[in-house]
Amino acid sequence: MIPSVFEYHAPSTVSEALSLLGQYGDGAKLLAGGHSLLPMMKLRFAEPAHLIDLNKIRELSGIREEGGVIKIGAMTSETALIDSALLQKKIPLLVEAASLIADPQVRNRGTIGGDITHGDPGNDHPAITIALDAKFILVGPKGERTVAAGDFFLGTYMTDLQPEEILKEIHIKPFAPKTGSAYCKLKRKTGDFATAAAAVVLQMSGDVVSSARITLTNVGPIALHAQAAEQALVGKPLTDASIAAAAAAAMAICDPAEDLRGNIEYKTAMAGEMTKRAIRLAATRCK
């Protein structure tokens, strides 16, 4: 549990960080909260020669509303998300999900940007940001570009982030009035990743579901967007039958890996169960 030798850099601006990234190329790794990267380094699965710590870069953290969009700095900690009055009011799903991540120590250091860019399907923010239709602002030597959350995750530990880029901000539209959302996460214990989890964002018009977004955590190589499950709900009243149909559609796209949390059958069934629970809970919140 001791990493191999590395050199540590602590730039204080994004451009400084970018030039260090350019200089050291493949041998460099960005360090955010360290709660995914450092365990891998201690096991010597990752052996970067250079660590570029983003913690001193002020412009990378903070939450603000600008032009009808909520902008979250990549270096904002989970605890800061949970404590944000703005998010509690306007994007409560993010607060609910962040509260279910790991434990207080991890949440105090771990960042939303690190959680996203790590590309781990067991992390919660990938499914959450897809459910929220978030946009990621990436900055590289040639300037900024924007990628939708739904297009960002390519495979386990693989994302659209290029080696010379930094994730700068996450942009999310606040919930429209009467939007209900829920994140239901089954885990073995505090500090564990999900056995399976489902995020649901729901809008109702009268008794009828007018829009739905459903995403799943840790039941495939990447976070899954359960579009068929959404279609099973939209345009219909919410009934036991429609909820069961949505859950079945969600289960149909699951492709989990067997591990000590359970086999494929169990994880798939739990993705269905979490989907049901999240739909029901979100519906009660559409007020």
Add this chain to the structure above:
Amino acid sequence: MNSPLNDRKAALMGMGDSRLRKEDARFIQGKGNYVDDIKMPDMVYMDIVRSPVAHARIKKINKEAALAIPGVLAVLTADDLKPLKLHWMPTLAGDVQAVLADEKVHFQMQEVAVVIATERYIAADGVEAVSVEYEELTAVIDPFKALEKGAPVLREDLAGKTEGAHGKRYHHNHIFTWEAGDKAKADVAFSAAEVTVKQDMFYPRVHPCPLETCGCVASFDPVRGELTTFMTSQAPHVVRTVVSLLSGIAESKIRIVSPDIGGGFGNKVPVYPGYVCAIVASIVLGRPVKWIEDRVENISSTGFARDYHMTGELAATKAGKITGLRVNVIADHGAFDSCADPTKFPAGMFHIVSGSYDIPAAYCRVDGVYTNKAPGGVAYRCSFRVTEAVYLIERMVDVLAQDLKMDKAEIRSKNFIRKEQFPYTSAFGFEYDSGDYQGALDKVLNACDYKGLRVEQAAKRADPNSPTLMGIGLVSFTEVVGAGPSKMCDILGVGMFDSCEIRVHPTGSAIARMGTISTGQAHQTTYAQIIATELGLPSEVIQVEEGDTSTAPYGLGTYGSRSTPVAGAAIAMASRKIHAKAKKIAAHLLEVSENDLEWEIDRFKVKGQDAKFKTMKDIAWAAYNKPPAGMEPGLEAVHYYDPPNFTFPFGIYLCVVDIDKATGETKIRRFYALDDCGTRINPMIIEGQIHGGLTEGFAVAMGQQLTFDAQGNIQGNTLMDYFLPTFVETPKWETDFTVTPSPHHPIGAKGVAESPHVGSIPTFTSAVVDAFSHLGVAHMNMPHNAFRVWQQLQASGVKS
């Protein structure tokens, strides 16, 4: 008692007082002194090269690249230890164990080489630079497969040896057969029985996972020829003896110190290869060498617990009276038999397996087997396989009740050893000292409204819309602790007594030194309370020291709930020697005969004359100032206590669970634990010990297990997978007690630390299985995690 007397008694903070733990101030403030806190001038660091495979021949070990790293001082392999005859070492169980893998590795993570470097980080780089060429062999993980005819020979060093330390070996992977009870008599009971039941069960391999891992700082002084080693050991005196036997250094020139220890649970009883290598490295280099394990190493390679494949059988009448018990066990000991049982008992005290019940005929047999897994077996608050035994009998009583459609509480009442039968000799030959099982059971059933719970359960079962299954678990366990009488128990030939030395200083404070060592039990607090009551000196001014072999009297250490039953008795006896001398001094000072004196809390007074007295404090001064003519000055005593018998704590535990039909998650709604540990020294500390033991029991029953894949790769050896419950998962514990003092113990105390662990584990299983009992399920193996319970829900056709 009138109030001044009460005040004087209270001022002592003696037995029965919930005084705060003396140790906590330093622990809470980060001022403890653990092995890893120890720094010595010129100290260097050791790290271990471990095998990535479970079974292989070592073709070659290449050290050059490691030795080329600046700061790497040495790389040691079995070949380097050979000239010292230290590449293998004897185990406490009469086997031998490789210190560093000698030609062959026997389990994944086995120690293959050590690297010593000037810095901890350089040592780790050195480990990575050592390359080992392995020729893989077929790994044998399943003990039943290990016993098959054509199974690979795991221990080539024992090839052809048909006698082991405990008798005949019938197969090359067989270690021992151990039997207890009367087979013929049990067989008769079974052939005559109206009813018989049989159940296979597996008690999985688990690890106690103490917060502090194992480690040491070994320092050999080449000028003086003296070896000092700070070590995470629950038995420092035994370690000193072993080190002396191994190294040839006189025991008087070896000092083993166990400083503060962050949890032991039996994991810190064995002598590990890491200790031996650090000591050798220190002798070779003439510098202090520090070695501290990391978590993965601790879970993967050090003393695990259980791994017992058990088959139980009960014979009974139709009315539910048990007439016979038979038990068969295949015990997976891993690659080496490194258990730490008393010499005569390779399966520990497993023959307590007749439990709290009056069973006329009983027989058990345990066969130890080698596999390609880490060695160990005795650990985890289990007092020598008592955990396994209690699990088996409690499960079997439930299985029988279910077969007879009888209530769990009723069948227990029917079979209890009754109060008036004590002292009771079991079919296995234990003499149970005391108990009142029925009284305790009644108390728990009333406190929990057991009848009401059964009514509620019936209603839930009748309601198809209920989202949960409800289960009620009940256990009535008896433990055997306080090893032990030297006529039966020894470790390496040393009798399992324990010791205490007390010195009362001139001004009336005192120091006590003990052969035990606390790993969190708060000996410094409770031991002082025994002395306070025995000698009438305030516990606040009584210092307790243990763990340093250069100052403490020889003792066998702390495990198997033996500290209070054995060392606690030694304290009382040493105190009584001082008390007797003090009485002589008091008689002299008061100018009366000893017969005219009576003892009252903190003083001797002339009978019936409250004003004519001498306090223990006065007497202490006189002992150094003007002892009676002809009497040696001073006020001190030593006592080595060899217990006449074990002690038999017991308890009744009840648990209510609600199982989520959709996810398999089990919620512990209620857990009620009544313990009887005899005389209670510090009720608050007892409660703390019980909370800790229940929490561990919860972890074992509901989530912990070390599994292996077919190649022998260990699974789940980090805290991400290995279940250590936090406050979030831990249920609320309700505790209760009765007091049935041990008749043979000087203060009537029986020991408590292991009871909650031993007793709670079968209670959880009992509750989880109970939730399925109406569906015909009689037993489920642990751990009862959500995934496994969900599989049972599917198998039983439960719809959510």
